[in-house]
Every structure is written in structure tokens, then in C-alpha cells.
Amino acid sequence: MDIATEANRSLQGLSTELTARVPRLLEAMRSVGNGLELRTTLDRIAETAAELADAEYAAIGVIDAEGQGLSEFITYGVSEEQQALIGGLPDGRRGLLGALIRRPETVILAxxxxxxxYAGFPPNHPPMHTFLGVPIKVQGETFGNLYLAEKRGGGLFSDADLNMVRVLATEAGIAIGNARVYEEGRQRMRWIDGSVAVTTALLSGSDAEDALVVVAEQARRLxxxxxxxxxxxDxxxxxxxxxxSADNAAGLLGTVIPPHSPVVSQLxxxxxxxxxxxxxxxxxxxxxxxLFGPSMLLPLKNGxxxxxxxxxPRSRGDRKFTDTERTLAAQFAAQAALALVLADAQRDRERLAVYEDRxxxxxxxxxxxxxxxxxxxxMLESAQRKAIVPDVQVKVGQAVDELDVTIQEIRTAIFALQQGPAEAPAGLRTRVLREIGTAAVPLGFQPSASFxxxxxxxxxxxxGKNLIAALREALSNAFRHAEASRIEVVVDATAxxxxxxxxVRLTVADDGIGIPEGGRRSGLKNLAKRAESLGGSSTYGPGLGEDGGGSRVVWEAPL
Structure with a gap:
């Protein structure tokens, strides 16, 4: 028999074998095509390949995004109990599986x-000898490999097995490719939604600190x-x-990457x-x-x-960031930086409107x-001079004095309205008023304050800190010893x-019983020591009572 005749008979036999399997293959393909979820689809493909090729075992290894190992390994024929005994699934970084990832090719082995x-099987792994491996490719891109092992009935996997498995491998490649496109689309939508959430939160009026927390929380989630x-x-x-935004946020807040770190200049x-x-x-x-493993450090850059x-940063041992994740995160950082700039500009406009109104x-x-x-x-002073009745003169004089106090308080309010943004909310004025408000409870009345x-x-x-302490001491002395019904506090920053x-000069005057000999000396000494430690002084004298009654403490120090 010549070579041509033998080859023809072989081809006819192969054709007959393939023809016999086509209905089963088409039926299996329709079943596979009904799977909408990737894992389910790959499970069906592995099972179908094993059944049609009469293999005892089948597996699909999906290459990770970096192309260095396996992100998934789907098996057929190995029970859950066996998998538990074997332990971890292969990562595809060594042995025959690793070689087929680095150099995708069809392999048939006896x-x-x-x-x-071959690099050996782990303990409790079932014995395998005959082997068929086919790359999973679509349009030149390799997504993984489809493996079959242990041909039933003995013998090698045939060319018909190979051709049929190639069809299933193509179906697996399409499923993996579609799943990746779908997942990338979902990722992009998540990052876009996150960017919108950050922009909305920042432009809704959050202060600067809250704005940064929003960025951190969204970045961690995405x-x-x-x-x-x-x-x-810094x-x-x-x-x-x-x-x-982390489980141990308090332990990380305030941590500084020093200027000599190689990453600082780059960032x-x-x-x-x-x-x-x-x-x-x-x-x-x-x-x-x-504390961390893979990390992305992205500049918040605008222009x-x-x-x-x-x-x-991800936890130690977690997967690395893919190129797609890096790209999306960089775009998010740029959007967050723009939102921060816009939010800052909006707050500046709002502050400007407030200060213009003030x-x-x-x-x-x-x-x-x-x-x-x-x-x-x-007008009242003129009326006072012309008044004949003494009581009227006294009352008019008191009214003039009250007007003077009112004018001084309005001037104090004017100074407060003219304060800049960095000077306003928690300044010395606020702390003085807070101390006076606190003292009003035990005193039973509200001391007056002017600035x-x-x-x-x-x-x-x-x-400022020492002045507040001096004010606290003076008010405490007035409450404990003075028996006063009126206290006036003046803070003069033009002294x-x-x-x-x-x-700056602090004056605390009351209409109480004054300072008796030997009384309230320790408190006055404390006031004097505070002032002298700053290069100032503290004195006392007559207060607001009639004929110089009461007491007046004057505490002053350099600005």
C-alpha cells in the first residue's frame, strides 16, 4: 500500500470520527452558549470537552491581567474532597502550566x-499521564489554556479530539474576552460614578477637611x-x-513621608x-x-x-493593580483634583460674599x-447742662454714659466684622466671650465685655493663652470674694x-467689696507672675463702686 493511499484512509477515518461527533459538539455549544456568567460558562466548557474527548479530567486556566500567572483555574473530574486534600490550586508560574502560559502552544503527550x-504533582493529586493542552486565543490574544488529561480506554488524544477541543477553546476565549470587556465596562462606570459622587459632595458646600475625607473614602471603595x-x-x-479612610485611620493620620523619600520628588x-x-x-x-502590599500613589494634579x-494601598498578599485600574485611578485623581479646585473656588466666592456683606x-x-x-x-449732654432738677441731671448723665458704652460695643462689633477669614472663628475674642459666659452661671449675672x-x-x-488664664483667675476671684453685682471686662489691643x-491690656473691674488687706493675695500673685513671665505686669486698684468701691485688676503683656 502506497503512502498516498494510507494518508487518504487516515483522513477518511478522521473525517468520519469528526462527522460523528459534530451533532454532539453542536448540542454542547448551544448549551455552553446559554451561560451568561463566566464561571458557569467555563465549567460547562470544561465538562463538555472532557465528555466529547473521553477524558477523565479537564481544566481551564485563565491567565491574569499581567500575563504572569493564573487568575482562575476551573477543573472537571476532581471532586471537592480531592481538591481539599490537594490544597491550593496551581498559580501557573512553574512547571508545564507555567511553560504553556509563557509560550502558548498545542501539546499532546503520552x-x-x-x-x-513537568515539575511534579502536589500530595494527594490524582495520577495523570496522557495530556492535551490547547491555547485559548481570540484574534491573536491569549486568554489561557484548555487542558485534558487521562484519555479513557488508553491511547493518545487524537487529532479529532484536538480539533474539537480547539473549537471549545475558541468558545472559552470569546466568553473570557466578553467577560473582561464587561468587567472593564463595569469598572469604568464605577469610577465614573465615584468621580461624580466626589464632585457632587465637594461642590455641595463641604469644608476642606470633609472634602478630602470624601476623596479618600471613594478612592478606597473604587x-x-x-x-x-x-x-x-507639609x-x-x-x-x-x-x-x-481605613480600619486603622487614627494610626495613619499625621504620618509623614519625609522629603528625602525617593517617591516625594516624583509625586x-x-x-x-x-x-x-x-x-x-x-x-x-x-x-x-x-502594613501594605501593592499600592498606587497618584498626584492630585490640576494643570x-x-x-x-x-x-x-492594598493589604499584603493582595493582587497587584492592573493597567486598567491604574488608568482609571489616575483619571479619578485628576477629576478629584479638579473638583477640589472648583470646591475651593466656590468656597472662596461664598466667603467673599460673606465678607463683602460684613x-x-x-x-x-x-x-x-x-x-x-x-x-x-x-443732645443729652446739652439737655443735662440746662436741666434744673438734680435727679434729672443724674439720670441724663447715666444715659450719656450708657450711650458711650453702646458706642464702644458697636465699635467692637465693627472690628469683629472686619476680621479676615484666618482670624475669625476661634480667635481670642471668642475665647474671652466663652470664659465670660462660663463665669455668668456661678455669678448669677452676665459680665459686660468690650474690645x-x-x-x-x-x-x-x-x-492670648495667658490672657485667658488671667481672665479666668480674675473672674474666679470676683465670684469667690467680691460679692459684686456688676463686672466689666475690657480687652484693649492698642495699649x-x-x-x-x-x-494688650486686660481690665476686669467690679462694684464689690474691694480687696481687703490680706485677702485674694495668692490669686493676684498668680496674675502678676503670668504677666511678668511675658515681660508685662499686673496691678490692682479701685473698681466700679461708688466712691471708688470695688476692685479693678489690670493685666497687660506684649502682643
Whole structure:
């Protein structure tokens, strides 16, 4: 028999075998095509391949996004009990499976254990010898491999088996490709929704700190990371963690990446940094680095301006970030930076509107209200001089004094309205009023307060703290010893000290019983010591009572 005749008979036999299997293959394909979920579809493909090729075992290895190992390994023929005894599924980084990932090709083996690429089976693994491996490819892109093992009835897997498995491998490739496209679409929608959520939250009026926390929380959720961290440049040139979304947020807040860290210059230059393992990467030199594994550090950049950095570290041992995740996260960081800039501009506009309104009110108070009160005072003084009845003169004089006090309080309010944004809410003025409000409860009445000059703007933090302590001591003494019904507190930021320096003067005067000999001395000494430690002084004298009764404490220190 010549070679041509033998080849023809072989082809006819192969054709007959394929023809016999086509109905079963088409039926199996229709069944496979009904699967909408990737894992279910791959399970069906593995089962179908094993049944049509008369193989005892089948498996599908799906290559991970980096192309270095397996992200999934679907098996058929190995029971759950056997899988539990075997332990972990192969990662595809060594042995024959690893070789087929690095170099996808069709392989038919009579005994896979004799192949030089074979690296051994783990304990309790079922014995396998005959082997068929087919790459899963679609349009030139490799998604994984379809494996069959242990041909029933003995013998090698045939060419008919190979051709049929190739068809199923193509179906698997289409399913994996569609699943990845679908998942990437879902990822993009999640990141877009997250960007919208951040923009909405920031533009809805959140303050700066809340805005950064929103960015950290959304980044953590979208990146599926262990933490979301926003870092801002500090005064030393490093990056400080100012907003953290994590299980241990308190332990991370305030952590600083020092300026000599290799990543700082790169981030401040607007370049992202990707780390495979924070715990072992020499560039990550903070105490927090050993807590995390793969990390993305993305500059919050708007134009040429770098606002800070967004970090999304995953736990140790977690999967690395894919190229798609890196791209989406970088786009999110850019959108978040733009939203932060817009939110900051919006807050500036709102603050500007408030300060313009405050400035208008201050002008109206100064130009209209004070002038009218001043004119009314002059009219009352004129009436007082012309009054014949002494009681009327006294009453009119008291009214003039009250107008003077009112004018002074309005001027104090004008100074408060003219304060800048950095000076306003928690300044010295607010703390003085808080102390007076606290003292009003035990006193049974509200002491009056007036301020001269821009108190919040001029008085330094150290002097301000000591002034509050001195005020607390003076009010405490008045409550315990003075038996007063009236107390006046004045804080003057335009005072001149005896040596000519600019200073602040605190005056606390009451109409009580005065300071008896030997009484209240310890409190007065404390006041004097506080003032002298700052280069100032503290004195006392007559107060608000008739004929100089009561007491007056004057405490002053440099600004």
C-alpha cells in the first residue's frame, strides 16, 4: 500500500470520527452558549470537552491581567474532597502550566510526567499521564489554556479530539474576552460614578477637611484597597497624611513621608508611583509601609499645580493593580483634583460674599448708627447742662454714659466684622466671650465685655493663652470674694506698655467689696507672675463702686 493511499484512509477515518461527533459538539455549544456568567460558562466548557474527548479530567486556566500567572483555574473530574486534600490550586508560574502560559502552544503527550517541563504533582493529586493542552486565543490574544488529561480506554488524544477541543477553546476565549470587556465596562462606570459622587459632595458646600475625607473614602471603595489616603505637602517639603479612610485611620493620620523619600520628588513633580509591595520596596520608608502590599500613589494634579497625593494601598498578599485600574485611578485623581479646585473656588466666592456683606454692615454701623448715637449723646449732654432738677441731671448723665458704652460695643462689633477669614472663628475674642459666659452661671449675672482694636489679629497665641488664664483667675476671684453685682471686662489691643512697647491690656473691674488687706493675695500673685513671665505686669486698684468701691485688676503683656 502506497503512502498516498494510507494518508487518504487516515483522513477518511478522521473525517468520519469528526462527522460523528459534530451533532454532539453542536448540542454542547448551544448549551455552553446559554451561560451568561463566566464561571458557569467555563465549567460547562470544561465538562463538555472532557465528555466529547473521553477524558477523565479537564481544566481551564485563565491567565491574569499581567500575563504572569493564573487568575482562575476551573477543573472537571476532581471532586471537592480531592481538591481539599490537594490544597491550593496551581498559580501557573512553574512547571508545564507555567511553560504553556509563557509560550502558548498545542501539546499532546503520552506521559506528561516524562516531559522535561513537568515539575511534579502536589500530595494527594490524582495520577495523570496522557495530556492535551490547547491555547485559548481570540484574534491573536491569549486568554489561557484548555487542558485534558487521562484519555479513557488508553491511547493518545487524537487529532479529532484536538480539533474539537480547539473549537471549545475558541468558545472559552470569546466568553473570557466578553467577560473582561464587561468587567472593564463595569469598572469604568464605577469610577465614573465615584468621580461624580466626589464632585457632587465637594461642590455641595463641604469644608476642606470633609472634602478630602470624601476623596479618600471613594478612592478606597473604587480601588478595592485596604485604605484611601490623601497626603498634602507639609512645611518641611514632605507629604503628610491628612485624610484617611481605613480600619486603622487614627494610626495613619499625621504620618509623614519625609522629603528625602525617593517617591516625594516624583509625586510633587506630578508623576504617579506604582509599588508592587510597600513592605519590601526600598522607596517606601514610612512606619506605615509594612502594613501594605501593592499600592498606587497618584498626584492630585490640576494643570501644572500639584495639590497633593492620593494613595490606595492594598493589604499584603493582595493582587497587584492592573493597567486598567491604574488608568482609571489616575483619571479619578485628576477629576478629584479638579473638583477640589472648583470646591475651593466656590468656597472662596461664598466667603467673599460673606465678607463683602460684613464690610457693608460695618460701614453702616460706623457711618450711620454710631454717628446718630454720638449726636444723641451731644443732645443729652446739652439737655443735662440746662436741666434744673438734680435727679434729672443724674439720670441724663447715666444715659450719656450708657450711650458711650453702646458706642464702644458697636465699635467692637465693627472690628469683629472686619476680621479676615484666618482670624475669625476661634480667635481670642471668642475665647474671652466663652470664659465670660462660663463665669455668668456661678455669678448669677452676665459680665459686660468690650474690645478695643483688632484683638484677634494682633495678640499672639502665647500671650492670648495667658490672657485667658488671667481672665479666668480674675473672674474666679470676683465670684469667690467680691460679692459684686456688676463686672466689666475690657480687652484693649492698642495699649502701650510702660516701656513703650505695643501690648494688650486686660481690665476686669467690679462694684464689690474691694480687696481687703490680706485677702485674694495668692490669686493676684498668680496674675502678676503670668504677666511678668511675658515681660508685662499686673496691678490692682479701685473698681466700679461708688466712691471708688470695688476692685479693678489690670493685666497687660506684649502682643
Amino acid at each position: 506521559d506528561l510526567t516524562a516531559d522535561p517541563r 480601588a478595592d484597597s485596604a485604605a484611601g489616603i490623601v497626603l498634602l505637602p 512645611n518641611e517639603g514632605g507629604l503628610e497624611m491628612v485624610a484617611v 510633587l513633580a506630578g508623576e504617579p508611583v506604582y509599588v508592587d509591595d510597600s513592605a519590601t520596596d526600598e522607596r517606601m520608608i514610612t512606619d506605615a509601609a509594612p 501644572d499645580r500639584v495639590l497633593g497625593t492620593l494613595a490606595t 464690610d457693608r454692615i460695618a460701614r453702616d454701623l460706623h457711618d450711620l448708627v454710631i454717628q446718630r448715637l454720638f449726636a444723641t449723646g451731644l 478695643v482694636g483688632p484683638v484677634d489679629a494682633k495678640v499672639g497665641e502665647l500671650t 502701650k506698655l510702660p516701656d513703650g512697647r505695643d501690648g
